[in-house]
Amino acid sequence: MANKKQEERAIRDAFQRRFRKFSRLEVAFYGSIIIAAVLMSVGIIYLQSRNLQVKQEITQINSQISDAETDLNNAKQEVNELTRSERVAEIAERAGLSIDNSNLGNIGSNE
Numbered sequence: 001m002a003n004k005k006q007e008e009r010a011i012r013d014a015f016q017r018r019f020r021k022f023s024r025l026e027v028a029f030y031g032s033i034i035i036a037a038v039l040m041s042v043g044i045i046y047l048q049s050r051n052l053q054v055k056q057e058i059t060q061i062n063s064q065i066s067d068a069e070t071d072l073n074n075a076k077q078e079v080n081e082l083t084r085s086e087r088v089a090e091i092a093e094r095a096g097l098s099i100d101n102s103n104l105g106n107i108g109s110n111e
Helices: 002-018 024-082 085-094
Strands: none
Touching: none
């Protein structure tokens, strides 16, 4: 039994020699490094998620711009169809108005 206690004490002494206690300055230094690493990790994760959110918003805005451009092009095409000189002449004739061919070319160029 005494032999077992001596063996345990030898192991404990060897363990203490192998792993010495850290001073307060070392604890503070290593602690600050650990805290900085955790804060940086959280910051990186936050920035990556914010980056993904901004990219998604950009994609949505680009989609809205594309839809608006399509609507604009459709409206321009409809204006061109409605201001064709043949169509204007046909409407004028139905209304009993006289047609001045020199003014028909000016209808679509009032932009």
